[in-house]
Amino acid sequence: MRVLLSTYGTRGDVEPLVALAVRLRALGVEVRMCTPPDEEFTRRLVGIGVQPVPVGLPVREMMRGRTLPSATDLDRYRNELVETQFGTFPAAFDGCDVVVAAGLGQVAARSAAEAAGIPYVYVSYAAVHLPSPHHAPPPRPGWPDPGAADNRTLWERDARNVDAQFGEALNRHRAALGLPLVHNVRDHILTDRPWLAADTVLGPWPETPGTDVVQTGAWTLADERPLPADLAEFLDAGSPPVYVGFGSMPPREGIGGMVVEAVRARGCRVLVSRGWADLDLVEDGADCLAIGEVNHQRLFGRVAAVVHHGGAGTTLAAARAGTPQVVAPLQLSDNPYWAGQVAALQLGAALDARTTTAESLGRALGTALSPETRARTRALAGRLRTDGAEVAARRLVGAGR
Structure with missing residues (x-):
């Protein structure tokens, strides 16, 4: 056949x-x-x-x-x-x-x-x-x-x-x-x-x-690839960071830096995925690391939250890992749909990337990083096939x- x-x-x-x-x-x-x-x-x-x-x-x-x-x-x-x-x-x-x-x-x-x-x-x-x-x-x-x-x-x-x-x-x-x-x-x-x-x-x-x-x-598919050595060292060196990535999509100008600052304002370390937009938002400091394409299945179980654009694969990988999400979708394809699903299932928070502000990001991160959200995401992860x-x-x- x-x-x-x-x-x-x-x-x-x-x-x-x-x-x-x-x-x-x-x-x-x-x-x-x-x-x-x-x-x-x-x-x-x-x-x-x-x-x-x-x-x-x-x-x-x-x-x-x-x-x-x-x-x-x-x-x-x-x-x-x-x-x-x-x-x-x-x-x-x-x-x-x-x-x-x-x-x-x-x-x-x-x-x-x-x-x-x-x-x-x-x-x-x-x-x-x-x-x-x-x-x-x-x-x-x-x-x-x-x-x-x-x-x-x-x-x-x-x-x-x-x-x-x-x-x-x-x-x-x-x-x-x-x-x-x-x-x-x-x-x-x-x-x-x-x-x-x-x-x-x-x-x-x-x-x-x-x-x-x-x-x-x-x-x-199950992804068995190990994490790069510099990423593994960063994860081992402190508390679970917040992942920030927009995949293949070009994010709104300035939103990447805004997310990084909002994460830092909550006292969290940051992982920035460069993606196809080639984001490079890392300033000097031990609390932030820029990475390329890595194994999300292995990584997302070790981060505090995933901030992303609403891609189907990223949404599913974070949900399977039992990790809270903040979705700031472009008005494109299924991105707003997956943002809505994350909000409806209370797996984190959804924003409109066109109107996102530092204040709304801070509130969304507060929701995602709460113990209640973490408990719900872990409970739902066991139901995903x-x-x-x-x-x-x-x-x-x-x-x-």
């Missing part, structure tokens, strides 16, 4: 499919994976025995600045990606038995699978990406603001925005392939039975009449789609 996995995005988009690929390989399945051509993704796939298929522009180059690309640039990137997908996918899908696509940007995947006569599965990493009257659509940068309305109306407007971006290109290529036209691009990509690769406690699917969602649990990728792999192999 051969499975084709496909996504386009940052590390948070790629790593869940890496976890699925490892589980599929353990079951004797051959795996190909379409990802951005960034060297770190290619190296990661080759290291687990998966054939990489580069698609689109390097993502890290697009995220290098202090702000997201402009609406005009995003529009151009999206259109170019669709053309690249239709040019690349037919050869990549050849000989495969099933296609698993992650993310709304996989516009061409279902059409290429249809043309090849192979099954197609869509997966989301957060419930907020799937239409439901229980929540509004996630923020989509570069597209018109849908305005204030009830959730059903917002999802209708969201579908029109997706059609406006992708409808003409998708149907032009479908016509060339001899496939029928699509009248709702978003729902065509999602299918009527999407998968949800999120933990059922941390990010459950809200039961929605008429919607059939397969929630497998989050797709992750780690077998989501295994569940998904066995469904694919057993054709239980």
Whole structure:
């Protein structure tokens, strides 16, 4: 059996499919994976025995600045990606038995699978990406603001925005392939039975009449890497520090330094993760250390709290470690959703990164560092499962789609 996995995005988009690929390989399945051509993704796939298929522009180059690309640039990137997908996918899908696509940007995947006569599965990493009257659509940068309305109306407007971006290109290529036209691009990509690769406690699917969602649990791997020697020495040298990191996202100008000062004001040491934004907020002093990419599974159990942007992987890693969180999300994708989940489950505090102040950060840290929050996070950690990728792999192999 051969499975084709496909996504386009940052590390948070790629790593869940890496976890699925490892589980599929353990079951004797051959795996190909379409990802951005960034060297770190290619190296990661080759290291687990998966054939990489580069698609689109390097993502890290697009995220290098202090702000997201402009609406005009995003529009151009999206259109170019669709053309690249239709040019690349037919050869990549050849000989495969099933296609698993992650993310709304996989516009061409279902059409290429249809043309090849192979099954197609869509997966989301957060419930907020799937239409439901229980929540509004996630923020989509570069597209018109849908305005204030009830959730059903917002999802209708969201579908029109997706059609406006992708409808003409998708149907032009479908016509060339001899496939029928699509009248709702978003729902065509999602299918009527999407998968949800999120933990059922941390990010459950809200039961929605008429919607059939397969929630497998989050797709992750155990990380056995040791911590770097300088980080281990720093951890051993004093009280548990507060971790500050924004992953692949460019944080609001000045917010990193503001967080560091707020942490210090509470008498805590600080770990600053440079991330893709290449943060370097360390002043001279033994209470602060800047680090690169490290094993969060091993690290988060040794810190007092995790301050981050609301990425699905960071939220889950901190929750599994039983460590309180302060989430200051960008208005982007599922970041506000995970901030809301942290607040709703009382695992820490959520802020709006656009309006965060030193005072609001101080209050949020006070909530996160309280004994009551620590007790709740530790209690919830024991309820989170780690077998989501295994569940998904066995469904694919057993054709239980």
